[in-house]
Amino acid sequence: MTSLKRASEAGPFSSNISSKTYVRSTKSGKVQKIVREVYLRQDIPCSSKICSKCLAGAPRSAAGTVSPFVLSDKPAGSKAYPQGHYLVPDTNALLNAMDLFEQSSAFFDVIILQTVLEELRNRSLPLYNRLIGLTKSEEKRFYVFFNEFRLETYVNREHDESINDRNDRAVRRAVKWYNEHLAQTKAKKLPVTVMLTDDRGNLEKAKKEKVPATTLRDYVAGLQEADRLLDMIAESQERGLSRDKKSADFLYPEYYSMSKMMTGVKNGMLHQGIFNLSPYNYLEGSIKVPAFPKSLLVLGRDNINRAVDGDVVIVEVLPQDQWKEPSTKIIEEEAITKNENADGDEGGDIVTEQEKKALQEQVKKTQGLSTEGRPQPTAKVVGVIKRNWRQYVGHVDQSSVSQSARQGRKQESVFLIPMDKKVPKIRIRTRQAGELLGKRILVTIDSWDRESRHPVGHFVRSLGEVETKAAETEALLLEYDVQYRPFPKTVLDCLPKEGHDWRVPTSTEDPGWKDREDLRGLLICSIDPVGCQDIDDALHARPLPNGNYEIGVHIADVSHFVKPNNAMDAEASIRGTTVYLVDKRIDMLPMLLGTDLCSLKPYVERYAFSVLWELNTSADIVNVRFTKSVIKSREAFSYEQAQLRIDENSQQDDLTKGMRTLLMLSKKLKQKRMDAGALSLSSPEVKVQMESETSDPIDVKTKELLDTNSLVEEFMLLANISVAGKIYEAFPQTAILRRHAAPPKTNFDELANQLKVKRGLELRFDSSKALADSLDECADPAEPFFNTLIRVMATRCMMSAEYFCAGTQAYPEFRHYGLASEIYTHFTSPIRRYADLVAHRQLAAAIDYEPMHPHVRSRGRLEAVCKNINVRHRNAQLAGRASIAYYVGQSLRGRVAEEDGFVMKIFSNGFVVLVPRFGIEGLIRLRDLADPEPESVFDADGYKLTTSGSRDVSVELFMKVRVRIQDVKDEATGKRGAKMELVRAG
């Protein structure tokens, strides 16, 4: 009988084989023991250009290429290491100061150890991704050394040794090896490999083992611009050193343990959802959980318990005696916590006196109400699953900066007030408080511990003076996460070599002409806003012999230039959309394509993707086909020009006739859509007029809508719907579509109630058709804007439309509620939207023009693309609106305007007014009405606020009011904004 024991332990591998065993727990709470093999080797290079030995034995890829060595042979020196140095940061150094490592002025020649990389990946995936990004950048010279696979640097965990200690030891071993290894090269000027760590114990051990090591802070202090760089080290890291100094008092309740939360969620006792902060009250949040139809309220600092807007949190429902009404009061953080001292933040009560007072009043009000005012269930946050922290733009709170700091260079804590009102003040430590005053600055939140009232963050960089155009625009772009950096070279390399000289090939034998129809003979024109450079679409119409019409929509053939999965495509898919700001456009595709080669400019030949219909006189589709084509636009009109040309009876040429046909058919199409229940929704749109030279805003106009606007819109909708049907038919799993879900009924409850109480109108919302009809009835003959106001408010009750991949939803869910169409996609603006580009590729494959690239076929990838462009699309809209709001404010600068406004929302201590002329909303608080603040009676059921005492006014919902608008700079916050004053009510 032979034993099955492994034959020979002294095999060729015995010294260099090892295994890694670890335990992990799965989502369902199971514990798994994983065993992995590890093969130790000696051919992992040090990657230093000094070392020729490693280069000789460097590994080769399957193609036989050797990756070039990364670390410079003459690395930068510093005071402490004049002969030059390589840096080896430990995990905490990277966790706390990733921004530092991304600096372009310092931190070169960094060795990232595998141990550190693995640990970082466990702790923070975003940071890990940023680090991987750094290792790919050539100028930063970051090298990942796989120390765990190298025989000499592999460390076995010892008995009774914690994982952290073992990892620290691995880092020290690697640093030691590097120094010894480089010494063997006998180079004249030998760089030192230095460990960066902030762990006391680790530093001491390093000293004992004679491993060069320093703290991050000491290292940075020795660099140029030390002050600026020192601010970028995370706050919490310092505390790590002084942790045992004092045991802080805890201000917030402790979070539950992960396993407790998971079991809680599983058995339905706890609920998970995304935390949303109320825009009007920073002490009130709501959270939508799948278990209940309505959101749960989270009231007060204790219950919010360090959650920030957007975090994924776990909540526990509070007992019924703690249920409350949502507040009817505006509570702003700035106003209430204005004079808090940033340094004296530790200790004390978590809820300040003022906050308590504000809440107390609210409770009184709620309880004073009759039983009809049903209190809503409330909840408290018991844990955070995922933080949604990003970098925040804001400005330093002036009142938190001490006098001495304005001159000196003393380090002190100051508050940063983020631009986003939903984000709490952030405490940062800085030595440059004086300089940062009045600047827009970018910061990151590092942590929010139980003992600190406000989150703690660190300075990243300064964008410039507040209210300078450059700083404000950049702030806006950062705030909405818009990628605004110039296109990298790799992207520009994907452009056609001919540049602006690119022409449609003259010979129809050219491969570019393959399967393209020659539509150059058609009378095609484009209609766009004035000054439009990226012309996506053009149209034509001509009568057919049988009395029907041939209508063509021609869309720029972007997919001809942007091939799947090259650098340009990757960049476009990340950007997702072009962002239009008042004075700036951030393109999705490089200028050359967007405004020239793809743009369907007049008088030149261009590649296009055409949708051709045969429509009968009542605008029914007889048939439709799709083809790639070559077109030549005859004219590029603006909406106004097109309108004039159509209205001018003396114009009887074929082009104008075609346009009249288009207009006639578009009206019929629109009518059909309306009959089917399409909504005409509204949001106040304004246009900022700029002075042509200085581009300073001078005036604001509301946008005018002409017939030609809706002409273009109707045919674009028709094209999108036709294309959606076609790609869905060809690719039922992967077609990229756009849906607009029907809003939940509860969304309209409040608006319907308001209309009923105030105007006796009934809002029906059981279908989009019913809603559209009842919205039409909501009119006030005396006040034409009333209808628009209701539409604006109804729009806010809607869901937002989204892109999705056909396979992820059932067919009935495809419906576009707003357009009352069964199926919809975006096809008509490939220059400025990535979704359209994907739809183009799918349509090209559907008509057998070209095979489907695997990239466009993989459903997982498409879902990721949809997710990204949904976010980008929304951010682009928000950024555009914010930009308009900023310029409206700027145009009011130094002026006082009196305008009509309408009350949109009413609170017990203020109300919100919408001014249609400027498309802005403003909050008027009671204390703004008169000084001292007038007494007030708030009728919550009647939506009415009556004041008495220092000023007698009565304000109701939907009421027309006269307001004075002026641009005011708040001295305390240094923020400028349009401020409204009530002139008279009614």
Added chain:
Amino acid sequence: MPLDTSTYDLALLRVDGRRWNELRRLDGQIRTQAAADGSSYLEMGNTKVMCVVSGPSEDKRRGQTSASTATGSNAADVAVSVVVAGFSSVDRKKRGRGDKRIQELQTTISKALASNLHTHLYPRSTISISLNVLSQDGSLLAALINASTLALIDAGIPMTDYLVACTAGSTSSYAANDDRADPLVDLNNQEEQELPFLTMATLGATDKVAVLVCESRVQVSRLEGMMAAAADACKGVRDFLDQVIREKGHKMVTEGTIEKGASMAIEIDA
């Protein structure tokens, strides 16, 4: 958690520290069970399988997975049964007899072996191969085929050549469409989860492909590279199996464990 396969291009190292063309540690033994006609034990990294061959014996049971029933009855049946131990993977999982994946494994192995073995020498008889999976860490089919080859040699059943198998994958996923993707050989479990891969079996050191199984989506352009890498890896596996058999044979001759009357069909000390 350790890193995943996406870090390969940072230093051309795989998740377990191997290069793209390196096999895992192989360990094999034959004649592990004296009572059986042929037996073997094989480890490819942490994938551990055991194989017992009995037969050729008189045909009693019909209806087992057999390849030759379709081709004609004048050859021996190759009946393969695979048993995956419940403790073989991280999660304890019971696999029933009718499990479709296991049936597929059995059919694949049985067909491949039937075409390699000289089954016509044993009409109306059955060669039954039972395979036991003790531990799984990727490349399961390959390990099963290799173990069967060893055990069949031990049983002395004539065959054309070693039937050797290995897996090959590609370093980037299907959709990533990375032009510089390297092929990989002998994938472990983690790599199989994350990357596209195929299993290939060849006849000895030739490029004759006996089995090719690919269940993940691979871009056509990468397939050739993967197959070439797999063929090379199969040569490595063949050399290893050959060495195991020669060592065992040498030992049997020198230590005299050969039964009287039995003859060795292989050369010793080639």
